[in-house]
Amino acid sequence: MFTLRFATADYRPDRQITLRTNLDNWAKDIPGLYENGAWRFELPIARYGGGFTFKFVLERTYWQNGPDLFLQPVSGGDYLYQAPAVTFPPMTEVVVENTNLQQEFFPPNLNENRLYDVIVVGSGIGGGILADQLSDLGLDVLVLEAGSYLFPTHTANLPRQHRVGQFDKHVWNLYERFKVQNFANGFGSAFDGGQAFNLGGKSLFWGGLIPRMAWWELDRWPRSLRWFLEGGGYQQAEDLMNRVPLPPTPYRRRVKQFLRQNLAEFTAFDAPMAVQYSNPQDLSTVPTGMFSTADLLTESMLTNGPQGNQHLFINLNHPVSRVETQGNRVTRVVAYDLIAQQERSYQAKAVVLAAGTVESAKIAQLSGLADPTNKIGVGITDHPIYFTHFALPVTADLYDPNSTSKVLLQPNDGKARPYNVVLEFGADFNQGRYVDLDLLDRHRRQKGNLMLCEIVFLMDAPLIEANTVQQVGPAYVKPVVQMQPSPLGGQYYGEMSAIKDQLIAALGGQPLVNNDLSLKGAGLGGVAHEVGSLRMSGETDDGQSLNDGVVDTNLKFLAYDNLYACDLSVFPSSPAANPTLTLAALAIRLAEHLKEVV
Template sequence: MAIIDARTLPDASRIEADLIIIGGGMAGIALAKELAGGPLRVTILESGGLEIDADNQALYAGFGMQRAPGNPDRPFDDYPVQSRVRALGGSGMVWGGKCAPLDPADFAERPWIPYSGWPVTRAQMQPYYDRACDLLEIPRFPLDRPRPSGPERQPLALDPADGFFPAPREFSRFSGGVDKTAFDAFRTQFAEVPNIAVYLHANVTRIRREGLEIVGLDIACLNDHRHTAQAARYVLAVGGIENARLLLASDNLGNGHDLVGRFFQGHVTYSNDGDDQNEGTAIAISRATPMDLYAPDKGRTAHCVIGAGLPAQTRMKTGNFTATLFRVRASEPQTPVAADTVTISKTVARLARQGDGQLLGYFAMAEHFPNPDSRVTLDSDQKDALGMPRVRLTWAYGDKDYVDLERSVAGLADALGASGEGRLCWSLERSKLLGACSASRHHMGTTRMHADPAKGVVDPDLRLHEARNLYVTGSSVFPTSGIANPTLTLLALTIRLADHLKQETVR
């Protein structure tokens, strides 16, 4: 149909459709693409416009705090607004395009990790991962992880019994930060299909419920126009923080068991620089052969990180863990050569210039475990320009998060040494981990998926336990966070949801 600016509609307009998708980010767009050309009249309500705008971004402003045992609290008020984009395409506007599926271990119930286990397996998700890869025009990720080949891309000869493996990463061009022309087509052309309509600047401020039925939506525009919307079914897809915010602001919708907003999980990277007196995070590789598989010479190149599979996690009683390697050019020690480089280790640069061997920098990532005290809440005393309560994010870690991080680093160091492949330096003190970490724009877990309404906000079909006709999609439904960038998984879950909605229509 069209892309329509809701601010231009007559005040108090009524929008009607068979299915309304709240949110025009990557999940909302993927769902509309799957339903394009079908029998359903589908409408997307997107709160932003076609470009990033300061007034729209200000609606995300809130309050944040990171907390961890033995570390001073870290104020994080900038994070709620800086880690998201309120525009058609969502955070895909600035996403780097990195893609990877979650590992089989991430879906498994691991007795040593409280609240772990998904109601779907990695094998059951495989066809949806394949379709998500096709959508993003990247190679598919086989379930059996074929070994890389080629003289320039030989994996480290780590003992399979140790459980560390090369975990592949691919890059999509469909990102506003990578190929804006391609991404603009990705996020707009689907709306040309007759059964699709997209409304911009349409901020849903309330989901209205009567009994177990959602009966309508309240919409507000920054020009003071107010509208309503009604459909037979609704899908909430406004992100890992905003999904919880809107449910809580709608009379605690879905929160009968006090779970909405809890279990917030995020991804951070850990690394540090060194100097002549103090070592930084670095890996000394024994082999002289190229390490292009792990540390390609150019950024945004398909590569592998070192992952800890289920055998490693079971043996160490830890969660997921990865080490991402990157090169340091001796002539340009301050120039990162990998897209995800957080810091360049001065130690690595210094030793590389001295010709002391093949040295690489690395940053570590460890699974942020589900924690009910890590949560999104509302500040009823602080409102945005539309009258919505602002969010308060308490990003909390427990003792196990840091114990497992250190245990995983030690396990990788042992595996490198036992294989003769190298040595690892880890120079971060536990009491300084919170201050040293760098946060990603990944918000997960706040409307977690579980078959039991007492343990999850949505069921395995992503339907809200407390409403018959409201679904939630995106990374907020993840029970556990894994390590992989969440985009591919949230798209796979959304494609799976599309199939469910189509089947409901047939019935």
């Protein structure tokens, strides 16, 4: 025998290191034992004594950087390797964890013979709300989530990652650290999105703004859905997502009065947020903070009873590779158990793809689904978004270092101005909390006599037919996204820039240090608003037929009786309004529909 060791403090047993060699055709993972700060591999000299080439492998996925290593060992030899001779590329795949909390809170149900009422693929806004609603209605639901238990709540409810003295959108900081880019850009494509593979999906990281779509945004939507949203669907979603209006303050009234005087072509109101600021029943219970489906599902799983865990099952670390069909029905959902490292299949009366705009289209293509309109994966679009940061000095009329205001401005005629405006005053305070007041004092001192502000323009845009998601190869191959920006951004950029200049001048604003006041374009997919890869069909309010969809107005695939989609992929346009509230309303509606048909 001889010993081969890899000394490392970075890759301890929570990150597995294995060994692969040319003698096994590079296909076999040889396990090691971590002790005394190193992975130790005991190998037989009879097999390896003639010399061999090898590499260390991280998580059975990431091969060490650089050329293969060669060793011709002697019996009893002890060979040590360490950084910088051994390094690994950054991890970009789904992080697999099975912590004690995950095992306690989310024990998987691995019974492949059980017939569920509904299987939901994905636990984000669409899938998480749908699964919770269905289980509350008494249906047995299995959620298959590719990721692990990451955070128990929205990141805005966690201790804050501060950048003291700087403008900081705290909510999005952690998304950049935990997102996975499970796609490849095609030639010339500009998509810069990502996926959140974890319980709750992107609902852990999103910004909490939940505006309703205006009448002009709904013009490209099927009539029946427009009637549902305007006739009570939005109200149901707002109630579910804890929308509690901000209490009126003199400062917020001053802001809205200023906007009515200086921007009369828009209607200004306090931005609707998925945040419960206080308990409306005055029961002295702790407010829930910013909404996420991780909170929603965790609470249900921890609570015994019919409105808790009696009908709800959640299998984490289960990325779905395909659905199997027979005729016009889905018979099984095939997933890969990343903990046991084996394929499993589950069955249900109905199946819902809620894995996101890219992932749901990928699963549909991997499954070889019938596509009567040839639109699966076609039309993925992100609306143009432009923004700039600025500051109000102490001399400005609306300067107030102890107040904040977030305002949504909607055009009175969106057909002429197809964009919303979000204006934030004191924008460094409304995206999270300060626990240590010493940090708050330090932040106020370092930013000086300035009130940090932001202005954002979000456009309404039709789907772009040339944009696609294409899956070429098996499940482990990343789908190729071909995505270009909407031309509407260039068409209206000058007009939006003029409004920005008008507002900042009237406010007495000034640039931040090392910044200018020009409008910058957000990257495509940068704020997770991409839609349209499994668009819905139907008939619009003016009688225009949307006959090129993948799903109908009940979100059911046109070619199948028991297969549905419930994520942003079903949107027939990319609205100016942030899409989360609309998706939540669609999930509530789909739950009621499935209760009747399953």
